[in-house]
Amino acid sequence: xxxTTEAPQAAIFHLLKPAASCAFDDAYVKQYLAKWDMLKHxxxxxxxxxxxxxxxxxxxxxxxxxNDPNVQKALEVLQPKGEWQPVAGKVKxxxxxxxxxxxxxxxxxxxxxxxxxxxxxxxxxxxMKCMEEVVDGFTVSDTLRxxxxxxxxxxxxxxxxxxxxxxxxxxxxxxxxxxxxMNQYEDEIEPYLDISxxxxxxxxxxxxxxxxxxxAIASPLFSVKGVDAxxxxxxxxxxxxxxxxxxSMDPQRRTCKLWYHAFLPYW
Numbered sequence: 401x402x403x404t405t406e407a408p409q410a411a412i413f414h415l416l417k418p419a420a421s422c423a424f425d426d427a428y429v430k431q432y433l434a435k436w437d438m439l440k441h442x443x444x445x446x447x448x449x450x451x452x453x454x455x456x457x458x459x460x461x462x463x464x465x466x467n468d469p470n471v472q473k474a475l476e477v478l479q480p481k482g483e484w485q486p487v488a489g490k491v492k493x494x495x496x497x498x499x500x501x502x503x504x505x506x507x508x509x510x511x512x513x514x515x516x517x518x519x520x521x522x523x524x525x526x527x528m529k530c531m532e533e534v535v536d537g538f539t540v541s542d543t544l545r546x547x548x549x550x551x552x553x554x555x556x557x558x559x560x561x562x563x564x565x566x567x568x569x570x571x572x573x574x575x576x577x578x579x580x581x582m583n584q585y586e587d588e589i590e591p592y593l594d595i596s597x598x599x600x601x602x603x604x605x606x607x608x609x610x611x612x613x614x615x616a617i618a619s620p621l622f623s624v625k626g627v628d629a630x631x632x633x634x635x636x637x638x639x640x641x642x643x644x645x646x647x648s649m650d651p652q653r654r655t656c657k658l659w660y661h662a663f664l665p666y667w
Contacts, residue, residue, distance in 0.1 A: 409451070410451070410464040410467065410468070411449040411450045411451030411453075411461075411464050411468070412449065412450045412451075412468065412470070413447040413448070413449045413450075413464075413465060413468040413470050413471050413656075414447060414448045414449070414450075414470060415445065415446070415447055415470055415471075415473075415474050416446040416447060416448055416655070417446075418444070418446060419446075422444075422446075422602060423598040423599055423601070423602035424442070424444040424599075424602065424659075426598070429595055429598055429599070432576075432591055432595050433576075433595070435583075435584045436576060436579035436580065436583045436584065436585075437579050437580030437581060437582040437583045437584070438575075438576065438579055438580050438583075438661055440580075441478055441580060441661055441662045441663070441664060442659070442660065442661045443475070443476065443658070443659075443660040443661075444657070444658065444659055444660075445471075445474055445475065445657070445658045445660075446655065446656075446657050446658075447465075447470070447471065447655065447656050447657075447658075448653075448654060448655050449464075449465075449654050449655070449656060450654070451464075451654075452651070452654070453649070453651070455620040455649070455651060458496060458498065458620070458622055459494065459496075461649070462494040462496055462622065462624065462647065463491060463493070463494055465647065465656070466487070466491040466494060466627055466629075467490060467491050471487075472486070472487050472488055473486075475487050475658070475660075477633060477634065477635055477636070477660075477662070478636070478637050478662035478664060479637055480637040480638065480664075482664060485633055487629070487631065487633050488631045488633070489629050489630040489631025489632070489633070490629070490630045490631075491627050491628065491629045491630075492628045492629070492630065493627070493628040494624060494626075494627050494628075495624070495625040495626045495627070495628075496622045496623060496624045496625060497622065497623050497625070498620070498621070498622060498623075499566075499568050499571070499621040499622065499623045499646065500563075500566055500567050500568065500621075501567065501568040501569070501604055501617045501619065501621045501648075502567065502616075502617055503567055503568075503569045503617075504606070504615050504616070504617065506569075506593060506596075506597055508560075508564060508567070508569065508570065509573065509589075509593060511559055511560070512544075512559070512589065514559075515543070515547070515556045515559050516555070516556070517543055517555055517556065518543065519543045519544050519547065519556065519559075519589075520544075520589050524588070525588045525589045525590055526587055526588055526589075527542045527543070527544050527585075527586065527587060527588060527589055528542060528543045528544075529541060529542050529543075530542055530543050530546055535549045535550060536549060536640075536641070537581065537640060537663070537665050538578050538583075538642075539583070539585075541585065542585065543556065544577060544589070545577065545578065545585070547559065548574050548577055548578060549578065568600065568603075568604075568621055568646070569596065569600050571644075572596045572599050572600050572603075573592060573593070573596040575642055575644065575661065576592055576595055576596060576599070577592050578641075578642050579642070580642070580663060580664070581663065581664060581665050581666035582666060599659070602657070603619070603621070603646065603648045603657055603659060604617050604618075604619040604621070604648055605617075605618045605619045605648075605650040605652070605653070606618055607652075618650070618651070618652065619648040619649055619650055620648070620649045620651070621646060621647070621648045621649075622646070622647045622648075623644060623645070623646055624645040624646075624647060636662050636663075637662055637664055638663065638664065638665060640663035640665075641663075642661065642663040643661065643662045643663045644659075644660070644661055645658065645659070645660045645661075646658070646659045
């Protein structure tokens with residue numbers, strides 16, 4: 401006699417309306433995302449799901465997420481010619497990684513004031529300009545983007561540690577600082593810091609430790625690099641470090657949030 405085991409039942413995902421306080425619906429945030437050429441290629445979705453997942457069961461959760469009919473109905477991905485394509489068909493596998501999100505303060509960016517060569521100019525917070533060049537599709541005309549794009553070739557590469565550069569807060573700051581192909585860059589650092597803080601808080605949930613009283617991040621967070629789907633669709637139109645899909649979970653409320661952005665070269 402052969403014993404059979406039923407496959408675990410997948411969750412059902414229900415699309416939620418954005419909260420009144422949602423950063424991605426805020427006129428101030430949208431104004432800057434549009435200026436940085438990110439708004440038109442960004443999608444933000446919020447879902448409630450019906451099944452409890454262990455925080456280490458990312459593969460199961462992400463497969464269920466991308467295969468859910470309600471997710472596929474709501475989610476679109478950008479194509480190389482700039483059109484949006486609905487997703488469809490069974491997703492067989494998802495390529496992803498866990499993203500560290502442990503920071504609850506913005507003071508990681510205080511060290512920008514100590515950079516050499518300078519990145520920001522003293523109390524004015526003006527971003528220092530440099531000779532313009534194009535690197536990996538990004539126009540580099542100041543020392544901030546020079547550090548973010550050129551990696552180890554930048555004299556300021558060592559300003560942040562590998563651990564800090566892997567933090568979600570740093571990644572959000574990097575993404576919006578680089579922006580899209582037609583980015584209208586800021587002359588001062590403050591808008592980048594402010595929008596980074598708002599998006600970071602939107603994507604993550606926090607909880608207070610009952611003993612220490614300290615606030616800690618409670619959301620597991622995943623970066624989705626690609627999917628293997630029978631429908632033949634790809635997650636991003638081109639490979640770029642500013643094409644990304646972050647999915648955060650709130651295990652207590654059984655909700656998740658997707659922030660998707662696709663970089664589309666101008667040329």
